[in-house]
Amino acid sequence: MLDHNFIEALRAEAQEFQRIFDAQREAATAANQSPFPAPQLEMEGENSLLLKYLSNAADMLRAPIEGIDNLVEPLLPRMGVAALVGTSDSGKSTFLRGLAMAIVEGRSEYVGFRLKPLHRRAIYVSTEDDAQSVAALMKRQIAELGTVEGEYEGLDFIFDTSDLIPTLDAALTVRPADVVIVDAFADLYTGALNENNRVRGFLQQYHALALRHNTLVLFLHHTSKRSEVLAPSKHNAIDSQGFEAKMRLMMELRPDPERYDIRHLCVVKGNYLAAEYKHDSFELRFTEGLNYVATGERVPFELLRERDPEKEEASSEKLALIRAMREEGKSLREIAAELGFKSHASIKHILNKSLVNG
Numbered sequence: 001m002l003d004h005n006f007i008e009a010l011r012a013e014a015q016e017f018q019r020i021f022d023a024q025r026e027a028a029t030a031a032n033q034s035p036f037p038a039p040q041l042e043m044e045g046e047n048s049l050l051l052k053y054l055s056n057a058a059d060m061l062r063a064p065i066e067g068i069d070n071l072v073e074p075l076l077p078r079m080g081v082a083a084l085v086g087t088s089d090s091g092k093s094t095f096l097r098g099l100a101m102a103i104v105e106g107r108s109e110y111v112g113f114r115l116k117p118l119h120r121r122a123i124y125v126s127t128e129d130d131a132q133s134v135a136a137l138m139k140r141q142i143a144e145l146g147t148v149e150g151e152y153e154g155l156d157f158i159f160d161t162s163d164l165i166p167t168l169d170a171a172l173t174v175r176p177a178d179v180v181i182v183d184a185f186a187d188l189y190t191g192a193l194n195e196n197n198r199v200r201g202f203l204q205q206y207h208a209l210a211l212r213h214n215t216l217v218l219f220l221h222h223t224s225k226r227s228e229v230l231a232p233s234k235h236n237a238i239d240s241q242g243f244e245a246k247m248r249l250m251m252e253l254r255p256d257p258e259r260y261d262i263r264h265l266c267v268v269k270g271n272y273l274a275a276e277y278k279h280d281s282f283e284l285r286f287t288e289g290l291n292y293v294a295t296g297e298r299v300p301f302e303l304l305r306e307r308d309p310e311k312e313e314a315s316s317e318k319l320a321l322i323r324a325m326r327e328e329g330k331s332l333r334e335i336a337a338e339l340g341f342k343s344h345a346s347i348k349h350i351l352n353k354s355l356v357n358g
Contacts, residue, residue: 144289196242
């Protein structure tokens with residue numbers, strides 16, 4: 001379905017072309033000159049519109065492009081709209097601020113993923129904090145990182161969100177940025193979150209901004225309270241259908257159900273990512289200095305739910321079954337297939353966790 005804004009823009013350009021055509025033809029007639037051939041002018045106008053709005057497949061395929069260009073390899077695309085979601089106090093803002101800091105510092109990676117910035121610039125839109133509180137948090141992060149304040153000249157904050165789109169448009173025109181972080185979506189969108197068409201229409205203006213300036217707009221959004229007893233999913237975001245449908249990539253940041261200093265970065269939607277990224281979390285340690293460090297471990301999504309006493313009995317039965325199947329000589333992959341797990345890593349994690357818990 002064509003976007004409404006696109007249709008209106010096309011109609012406006014066609015009307016303007018017709019106005020110019022009529023004026024030139026009237027001028028030629030008044031000067032006793034033969035009007036230029038209308039079909040030729042009409043064809044030129046049509047071609048102009050086609051060249052502006054249509055991209056030819058053959059031209060696209062001839063371009064020297066080998067794959068999807070990313071800002072954070074292989075997760076975050078170079079441009080478009082993406083999202084990080086999670087429950088309150090899960091550390092979402094700290095994670096995104098850390099990403100912005102890493103980009104402008106010129107670090108080669110963040111939480112184990114390669115960074116590929118073009119400008120070493122970021123814009124952080126904050127609706128919940130003020131300059132003083134953000135500065136205090138950054139000073140704590142910097143003290144642990146061992147960096148200096150001068151390394152963050154490329155990071156700008158916006159605390160007044162009135163006329164945000166024109167403000168971002170002007171800022172990106174003067175100083176291009178690799179990412180615009182919007183914290184938080186629900187504070188900017190004032191309509192009903194379950195009105196999917198309105199949500200998508202609101203996000204479309206940010207998508208257009210991202211394409212216009214070749215940047216990534218990364219939204220922070222919240223998950224519902226009930227999601228804590230569910231596995232990570234794109235459906236956990238509050239009234240998520242209209243929101244997640246517009247996202248090219250969505251991640252959920254999930255606190256570990258047992259370890260207070262561990263968070264799990266879960267890719268719950270990735271249009272261009274292989275399945276291997278979408279079923280197991282990337283485990284992160286949340287430090288005393290409010291920074292994130294990758295542990296190198298991955299945990300199956302289904303093991304990240306909050307503990308449910310009613311399910312623990314069933315879990316113990318499943319553990320006994322897994323152990324019995326191992327004694328029969330079956331491999332982890334065979335057990336996973338028989339029990340309906342998506343990955344043998346789930347079986348490995350269950351066995352390892354049982355050893356730790358005695």
